[in-house]
Amino acid sequence: MSGRLVVVGELADGRPTRLTTEVATLGRRVAEDLGRPAVGILVGPDAAAAAETLAGFLPEVVAVDVPELVDLAPAPRVAAEVATLVVPEDGPILVGASPDGRDVAGALAVLLDRAVLANAVDVEVGPEGPTTVTPIFGGKSIVRSRFVGRPGIITVRPSSVDAAPAPAAGRIVGRAPAAASGGPTVRRLERVVEASGEIPLEEAPVVVVGGRGVGGPEGFALLQELAALLGGTVGATRAAVDAGWIPYARQIGQTGKVVRPRLYLGLGVSGAIQHKVGMQTAETIVAVNRDPDAPLSEYADLYVVGDLFEVGRALVAELRGRREGGGG
Amino acid sequence: MRIVVLTKPVPDPASGQDRLGPDWRVDRAAAPAVLNGNDEYALEAALRLVEAHGGEITLLAMAPPSAPETLRKGLAMGADRAVLVTDPALAGSDIPSTVAVLAAALRDLEADLVLAGIDTSDGFAGVVPAALATTLRLPLLSNAAAIEPDPAAGRVRVRRIVQGGYDVLEAPLPALVSCTQALGAPRYPSLKGIMAARSKEIAVRSLADLGPLPRPVGGAVAETVVVAVDPPPPRGATRTVRAPAAEAAREIAEFLAARRLLP
Ligand SMILES: Cc1cc2nc3c(=O)[nH]c(=O)nc-3n(C[C@H](O)[C@H](O)[C@H](O)COP(=O)(O)OP(=O)(O)OC[C@H]3O[C@@H](n4cnc5c(N)ncnc54)[C@H](O)[C@@H]3O)c2cc1C
Numbered sequence: 001m002s003g004r005l006v007v008v009g010e011l012a013d014g015r016p017t018r019l020t021t022e023v024a025t026l027g028r029r030v031a032e033d034l035g036r037p038a039v040g041i042l043v044g045p046d047a048a049a050a051a052e053t054l055a056g057f058l059p060e061v062v063a064v065d066v067p068e069l070v071d072l073a074p075a076p077r078v079a080a081e082v083a084t085l086v087v088p089e090d091g092p093i094l095v096g097a098s099p100d101g102r103d104v105a106g107a108l109a110v111l112l113d114r115a116v117l118a119n120a121v122d123v124e125v126g127p128e129g130p131t132t133v134t135p136i137f138g139g140k141s142i143v144r145s146r147f148v149g150r151p152g153i154i155t156v157r158p159s160s161v162d163a164a165p166a167p168a169a170g171r172i173v174g175r176a177p178a179a180a181s182g183g184p185t186v187r188r189l190e191r192v193v194e195a196s197g198e199i200p201l202e203e204a205p206v207v208v209v210g211g212r213g214v215g216g217p218e219g220f221a222l223l224q225e226l227a228a229l230l231g232g233t234v235g236a237t238r239a240a241v242d243a244g245w246i247p248y249a250r251q252i253g254q255t256g257k258v259v260r261p262r263l264y265l266g267l268g269v270s271g272a273i274q275h276k277v278g279m280q281t282a283e284t285i286v287a288v289n290r291d292p293d294a295p296l297s298e299y300a301d302l303y304v305v306g307d308l309f310e311v312g313r314a315l316v317a318e319l320r321g322r323r324e325g326g327g328g
Numbered sequence: 329m330r331i332v333v334l335t336k337p338v339p340d341p342a343s344g345q346d347r348l349g350p351d352w353r354v355d356r357a358a359a360p361a362v363l364n365g366n367d368e369y370a371l372e373a374a375l376r377l378v379e380a381h382g383g384e385i386t387l388l389a390m391a392p393p394s395a396p397e398t399l400r401k402g403l404a405m406g407a408d409r410a411v412l413v414t415d416p417a418l419a420g421s422d423i424p425s426t427v428a429v430l431a432a433a434l435r436d437l438e439a440d441l442v443l444a445g446i447d448t449s450d451g452f453a454g455v456v457p458a459a460l461a462t463t464l465r466l467p468l469l470s471n472a473a474a475i476e477p478d479p480a481a482g483r484v485r486v487r488r489i490v491q492g493g494y495d496v497l498e499a500p501l502p503a504l505v506s507c508t509q510a511l512g513a514p515r516y517p518s519l520k521g522i523m524a525a526r527s528k529e530i531a532v533r534s535l536a537d538l539g540p541l542p543r544p545v546g547g548a549v550a551e552t553v554v555v556a557v558d559p560p561p562p563r564g565a566t567r568t569v570r571a572p573a574a575e576a577a578r579e580i581a582e583f584l585a586a587r588r589l590l591p
Binding site: 012073075076079097099102103104105106107109110111113114115116117118119128131135136137138139140141142143144145146147148149152155184185186187188189190191192193194195198200206229230231238242248249251254255256262263273274284285286288292297298299300301302303304305306307310311313314315317318319322 | 339341342344346347348352365366422423424427446447449450451452453454455456457458459460461462463465466467468469470471473485488489490491492493494495496497498499500503508509510513543550551552553554555556557558559560563564566567568569570571573574576577578579580581583584585587589590591
């Protein structure tokens with residue numbers, strides 16, 4: 001049997017994450033180009049139920065129910081189970097580049113002794129096999145890399161691929177856990193939910209982002225209002241996070257989240273390189289800044305020179321007016 | 329507590345000069361090297377832990393021979409010593425090589441706690457902490473926003489950032505923790521720290537010094553290769569608006585409507 005392309009899924013609240021469906025969509029296409037079958041693997045407390053969703057994206061999904069993962073940090077055990085299911089002919093192995101996905105990929109690299117190509121936004125297939133496409137140095141260069149010898153592990157950056165289900169649902173294969181253990185145990189004592197119901201930053205179609213120019217936590221109320229009117233959520237720069245105006249979970253950039261919304265609207269954001277890394281692939285970038293020469297003026301699609309509060313309030317009025325007038 | 333902090337010298341992202349050279353490896357002459365940003369958060373966390381619990385901090389880097397200048401900054405912040413593994417054969421190492429070398433060096437250091445940044449600003453892979461933990465069979469507590477060791481009880485608790493909140497994780501020591509910015513801003517080296525750093529030890533080790541490794545390592549056995557480096561596709565031209573607020577707002581709304589971005 002020739003090897004399979006493997007997609008390692010990730011579960012959140014009993015469902016495959018959006019990133020997992022993105023990676024599955026990419027994996028399906030790459031497998032076709034390589035002429036290999038694609039298989040998804042889900043390991044977790046509700047793997048069998050979640051496999052129903054993932055089977056909408058892949059021709060085959062192997063589900064390994066591990067109930068005790070509820071109380072453990074999942075990655076080591078997920079990697080250990082995946083390692084028992086992967087045979088030497090299999091590859092490449094695609095994993096989402098989320099925090100858990102990176103942990104799984106790192107552990108798998110050691111367990112399977114495979115090389116890693118990290119942070120791909122696309123995978124092309126040529127005569128030499130799969131080639132990853134990865135922006136480096138904050139998008140200044142696009143690097144194409146491939147494996148020497150057998151294909152290894154590829155981590156896929158969130159929001160790089162539009163998730164699209166397969167024309168027909170795949171089959172689900174249940175498997176009993178086979179790994180002895182996931183190495184040393186890390187117990188989860190507690191899960192603290194701070195912001196339930198908020199759209200995850202990476203999944204929002206519109207992100208309204210505030211920087212140092214917002215001036216304080218009160219200033220973010222205007223951004224919340226704009227986000228609500230535009231059907232999106234609020235993000236921030238490190239300057240705003242460091243000032244304590246908004247939680248770290250909302251930070252976009254090198255040490256925060258990577259987003260690719262349809263619309264990025266930045267207010268009082270300079271657009272420093274470490275911020276750009278996290279948002280440069282937004283489809284449309286609009287900025288309001290009183291400095292005509294901030295770095296964002298070089299890569300925004302629309303750059304408004306002005307005071308963010310004045311323009312922001314006027315934009316709230318304008319959007320409300322359009323809504324009430326039935327226009328827009 | 330003995331804490332080892334993994335520190336990688338990276339081209340300074342703020343220089344704007346970070347790039348790959350003609351050999352498609354990081355052009356180290358083009359941009360000054362700095363400590364990787366997330367490693368500085370890890371070091372700051374280590375310094376605070378030692379202030380609270382006592383102990384000592386060793387920096388560990390696998391890097392080119394020029395790295396001592398960069399490591400000196402970590403020593404000036406307050407680390408006690410540094411170990412630099414450097415060898416011409418290691419240039420161009422892939423991730424499994426890097427992990428094998430760091431694991432071998434870590435075995436000699438007998439740490440209670442190993443801290444690493446969650447990822448690096450040049451590679452951005454973020455898989456080394458988990459790979460190292462797996463190799464050394466250490467518990468991995470990743471994406472940390474707070475670290476609370478209990479050395480007497482031989483365990484550590486970590487607040488791990490997850491979507492919409494955090495998990496409280498617990499593991500026995502020794503353990504490996506990957507660190508985020510949420511741990512708190514790194515301190516600036518004091519003048520006293522800078523002076524003290526001059527006499528702190530940076531032990532330089534070659535591959536031979538590490539002894540036999542479980543796998544071949546280095547650029548010659550790398551299993552990944554760069555095949556092309558290109559500039560990014562250009563974005564469209566920027567349209568600049570300078571107008572009174574109401575007019576500017578109307579322009580934004582029309583621009584968004586034309587791109588079908590209004591709900
Ligand atoms: C290792 C490392 C990692 C980093 N990671 C990140 C990261 O993940 N994310 C991130 O964002 N940054 C990160 N940074 C920081 C980054 O370098 C910048 O400092 C930061 O992005 C700047 O945030 P800002 O744009 O809000 O602030 P500033 O650069 O201070 O810009 C504020 C802007 O607001 C404008 N302004 C002020 N008042 C008004 C007003 N009333 N109306 C209109 N405009 C106004 C100003 O003209 C200015 O352009 C990192 C830095 C380092 C060293």
